[in-house]
Amino acid sequence: xxxxxxxxxxxxxxxxxLIDPHTHINALDPSSHTLADILxxxxxxxxxxxxGMPKESIEEEGISPKEKVxxxxxxxxxxxxxxxxxxxxxxAQKLLGFEGDAVDSSNxxxxxxxxxxxxxxxxxxxxVFRESRLEGVFLTNDFDDPLEDFDTTKYIPCLRTDDLVFHxxxxxxxxxxxxATDVEVTNVASARQAIGKLFDHFTSKNAKxxxxxxxxxxxxxxxxxxxxxxxxxxxxxxxxxADEADRRATSNFIFWTLAENCxxxxxxxxxxxxxxxxxxxxxxxxxxxLYDSRVSLIQYxxxxxAFPDVTFPVSVLASVTNQELVSYSWIFPNVVANGHWWxxxxxxxxxxxxxxxxxxxxxxxxxxxxxxxxxxxxxLPKFAMYKRILAKVLAENFVIDRNWTEEAAVxxxxxxxxxxxxxxxxxxx
Numbered sequence: 001x002x003x004x005x006x007x008x009x010x011x012x013x014x015x016x017x018l019i020d021p022h023t024h025i026n027a028l029d030p031s032s033h034t035l036a037d038i039l040x041x042x043x044x045x046x047x048x049x050x051x052g053m054p055k056e057s058i059e060e061e062g063i064s065p066k067e068k069v070x071x072x073x074x075x076x077x078x079x080x081x082x083x084x085x086x087x088x089x090x091x092a093q094k095l096l097g098f099e100g101d102a103v104d105s106s107n108x109x110x111x112x113x114x115x116x117x118x119x120x121x122x123x124x125x126x127x128v129f130r131e132s133r134l135e136g137v138f139l140t141n142d143f144d145d146p147l148e149d150f151d152t153t154k155y156i157p158c159l160r161t162d163d164l165v166f167h168x169x170x171x172x173x174x175x176x177x178x179x180a181t182d183v184e185v186t187n188v189a190s191a192r193q194a195i196g197k198l199f200d201h202f203t204s205k206n207a208k209x210x211x212x213x214x215x216x217x218x219x220x221x222x223x224x225x226x227x228x229x230x231x232x233x234x235x236x237x238x239x240x241x242a243d244e245a246d247r248r249a250t251s252n253f254i255f256w257t258l259a260e261n262c263x264x265x266x267x268x269x270x271x272x273x274x275x276x277x278x279x280x281x282x283x284x285x286x287x288x289x290l291y292d293s294r295v296s297l298i299q300y301x302x303x304x305x306a307f308p309d310v311t312f313p314v315s316v317l318a319s320v321t322n323q324e325l326v327s328y329s330w331i332f333p334n335v336v337a338n339g340h341w342w343x344x345x346x347x348x349x350x351x352x353x354x355x356x357x358x359x360x361x362x363x364x365x366x367x368x369x370x371x372x373x374x375x376x377x378x379x380l381p382k383f384a385m386y387k388r389i390l391a392k393v394l395a396e397n398f399v400i401d402r403n404w405t406e407e408a409a410v411x412x413x414x415x416x417x418x419x420x421x422x423x424x425x426x427x428x429x
Contacts, residue, residue, distance in 0.1 A: 002395060005406070009399075010391035012410045013417065019136040019156075019428045020379060021313075021421050022211070022270065022339060022370035027139055027155035031125040031376040034116050035108075036065030038091070038377060039072045043084040046287030051078035055284050066112055073108045083346050087381035094380055095131055125376060132379040136428060138209065138370075143198050144180035147205040156427060157207040158270070159198065165212060165254045168232075169239045169247060186236065188229050192257055199261040208425045209313075210262050211270035212255075215277070216292035219299035220255050222306065228253035259303065262310045268425060269310055271300070272341060274317035291317035291343055297328050304332050311424060313338035313367055319349035322356060329361045336424060337361055339370040340386070347389055355393045358412070367424060368416035390416065 032038050039045075045058050053075040058068075079085050080102065092098035096115050100107060118124060129135070138156045141147065143164055147157050167173045178184055180201075183194040199210075223231070231249035235242045242250075262269040274295040280288045297314070304312065313336040316325050322344070329337045337357050340350045357366050369386040371379050394409040422428045 002400065005395040005399060006388075006391045009394055009406065009409060009413065010388055013387045013391055013413050014384070015133070016414060016418055017133050017135050018383065018418055019138075019421050020134060020371050020373075020383075021138050021209075021367055021425060022140070022158075022315075022372055023137045024140045024372065024374045025137050025155065025376060026374075027150035030137075030155070031119065031128050032115075033119050034065040035069045035112050037375050038088065039069055041374060041378070042284065042286035044072060044076070044079075044088070045284045047079045047082060047084060048072055048075040049284045049287060051075065055282070058284055066109075069108065069112055073103060073105065076103070083385065087378065087385070090381040090384065091377050095128065095377055128376045128379070132376070132383070134376075134379055137376075137379075138425075140211065141202070141207075142176075144176045147202070147207075152206040157202055157205050159202045159207055159210045159267075161210060161212045161254075161258055164195070164258070165251050166215075168235055168250060168254065169242055171239060174236065186233075188225050188232060188253070191232060191254065195254070195257050195261055199265050199267075203265050203267070207267065208427050209268045209270050210258060211272065212258075213272045213275055216274050216295035218251070220259075220303045221252050222256050222302070223249050223253045259307050259310060263307055266426075268313055268336075269307075270313045270315070270338065272315045272317075273297070273300075274321060275342075293318060293320055295321060297321075297324050304328070304335060308334055310334060311336060313424065315339050315341040317342055317344065319344045319353055322349075322353040326356050326360050329357070329365050336365045336367060336420075338367045339372075341372065345372070345382075347385065350386060351389050351393060354389060355397055358393060358416070359397065363412060363415055364420060364423065366416050367420055368413075387413075387417070 049055055049058060053071075057071050063071075076085065089098075089101065089103070092103065092111060092115075096111065096118060098111055103111060121127070136154050136156055138158050140160045141157050142160060145157070163170075163173050164177070174185060177194055181194040181197040183190055183197060185191050185194050227249055231246040232253065234246040235250045259269060261267075274291050275289050276292045278288050279290040295316075311334050314325055314328070315338045316322060325337050328335045340353060344350070344353060354368070368390060369383060371382045373379060373382065390413050394413055398404040398409050398412070399406060
């Protein structure tokens, strides 16, 4: 009964047309041109590197897309057990017409050539949207992105703020901020003015969220204007040589100002918490960062209490932090459990975390999944993975264990997948 039930629920959930609430898509170049764009995704390069492929072979300058794919295919054998390999095969089957169960030395060139031909079609991106059952994707936009030359109702802007909070010590960040706002940041007042202008620009272009990736050590706190004035002056003057206490105070001031603007502009503030950068500096590009279990959401208590009118969709990097996120979403009206990020994005962790959220958090306060993708082709296999897991949890934990009807289970799944994206981010309604 369980398998048939799961399949029925999945089939209904799989018909939903969705909005992906977090991606790294480039709206001006959203889909792949060759298989190198797909296998060059960091999941594959870091797994191949982990299994023994030299970094130099992966990142050698000047190699053609076909040569890069050939090298990677030769080294994918050790990773064919991973969910990432399954994404690749499902993507190849559903989008590229591949009929096999494995891509290897005997068939990869044929697949490469046919994929390149399909991806060259003028309507390829629209085909991927249609086959993936997506109508829109959130972007990750640098604060100085002009947000021009694309449909902002389909490619939905999101203001990414990492550089503002953590990299004002870089003179280039200050220059970029001036070029984006025509405000020379020299003190607290001008910093507030510049940030306000960024929010005005983004909201005028249909932005639906502000977002930031946060290290484990960060603990946002309100800083007095006097302290912020001193710290900001020293950071702008000394750059990377600024004292750590001044850098921390500046980061807190900028972060708090972002939260104030989210409140003013009624934007959710996506917090992606717990990443330690460059833990493995010898790793491949984007394969150097890891989570740190020492992070705790207690570090955000002052923030959550100070801004009850701001919705904070929170992503945690590790499943070990999920129970704490469940508890905070349980208690705080403004904290929302958001997706299954990065190292939590494997079926075993998703199933455990998804079940915990569905059983403990109000149904209106969960964003089931986002793809985090860089190219559009990844939406189909990633969302399919999540929908299968969601169907299993709904079947076993709700229909079988709690005697819910199938209709009620599908309704809950629909809300988690689509309805809450609409209400939390005010989009697609």
